[in-house]
Amino acid sequence: MAKTGRTDKQNQLEIAAMNTAVLNRLHADDTVQVLCDDGLQLFGVPEFFSPEECQRLMERIDSVARPSPTFDVDYGKGARTSYSGDLDAADPFVRMLHRRMDDLIGVEENWGETMQGQRYAVGQQFKAHHDWFDTSQKYWTGEVAMGGQRAWTLMVYLNDVEAGGATEFPKAQIAVPPQQGTLIAWSNANADGKVNMDTLHAGTPVVAGTKYVVTRWYRARPWY
Ligand SMILES: O=C(O)CCC(=O)C(=O)O
Numbered sequence: 001m002a003k004t005g006r007t008d009k010q011n012q013l014e015i016a017a018m019n020t021a022v023l024n025r026l027h028a029d030d031t032v033q034v035l036c037d038d039g040l041q042l043f044g045v046p047e048f049f050s051p052e053e054c055q056r057l058m059e060r061i062d063s064v065a066r067p068s069p070t071f072d073v074d075y076g077k078g079a080r081t082s083y084s085g086d087l088d089a090a091d092p093f094v095r096m097l098h099r100r101m102d103d104l105i106g107v108e109e110n111w112g113e114t115m116q117g118q119r120y121a122v123g124q125q126f127k128a129h130h131d132w133f134d135t136s137q138k139y140w141t142g143e144v145a146m147g148g149q150r151a152w153t154l155m156v157y158l159n160d161v162e163a164g165g166a167t168e169f170p171k172a173q174i175a176v177p178p179q180q181g182t183l184i185a186w187s188n189a190n191a192d193g194k195v196n197m198d199t200l201h202a203g204t205p206v207v208a209g210t211k212y213v214v215t216r217w218y219r220a221r222p223w224y
């Protein structure tokens with residue numbers, strides 16, 4: 001038992017329970033496409049946000065974006081060279097989109113982190129990583145007390161990119177090209193609630209144009 005008062009087994013069981021419920025819901029929804037069901041559980045929903053909604057979000061991202069931090073890697077080390085910023089969770093427009101994402105996977109609003117916007121210029125990228133928290137790091141003590149793992153990732157492409165910028169899953173050998181309004185969602189866990197190594201993914205470098213995305217990570221239980 002770690003000082004968090006929760007065992008690894010308890011954490012895994014709660015993730016497994018959430019995972020099963022979300023997978024069942026997505027498989028039952030005929031607007032949802034299964035992009036990968038072998039190792040990686042990856043889903044897509046075209047036109048999840050309208051072009052007008054994407055435009056409004058891109059304007060908001062432009063007003064909050066700054067060089068991206070990552071949890072354990074400095075911006076300067078080059079793992080994530082995009083610009084990013086949290087959107088305002090109290091903004092009714094952002095909340096409306098949050099709720100639509102929550103509804104897709106069937107969880108309450110307070111399970112999801114505030115959506116984070118990212119903007120990549122030519123040459124910028126997010127190198128291969130897992131969205132999962134590293135439970136050996138100091139920050140985990142705070143995160144486990146506040147919602148636990150990032151069990152699911154939902155991401156929406158806000159624009160078409162002239163060239164480059166695909167989201168690549170090298171282990172699963174799948175690459176998703178940015179398409180305005182398309183949402184992709186994946187489980188970061190296996191059925192047993194342990195980290196799925198096949199979720200390794202990268203935002204590949206933009207070759208021409210600019211790429212805008214929003215990402216909303218869902219915890220294994222409410223985080224506020
Ligand atoms: O921009 C992408 O395609 C990937 C973004 C990503 O991996 C993230 O926000 O965690």
Ligand SMILES: [Fe+2]
Nearest residue numbers: 129130131201
């Ligand atoms: Fe990621």
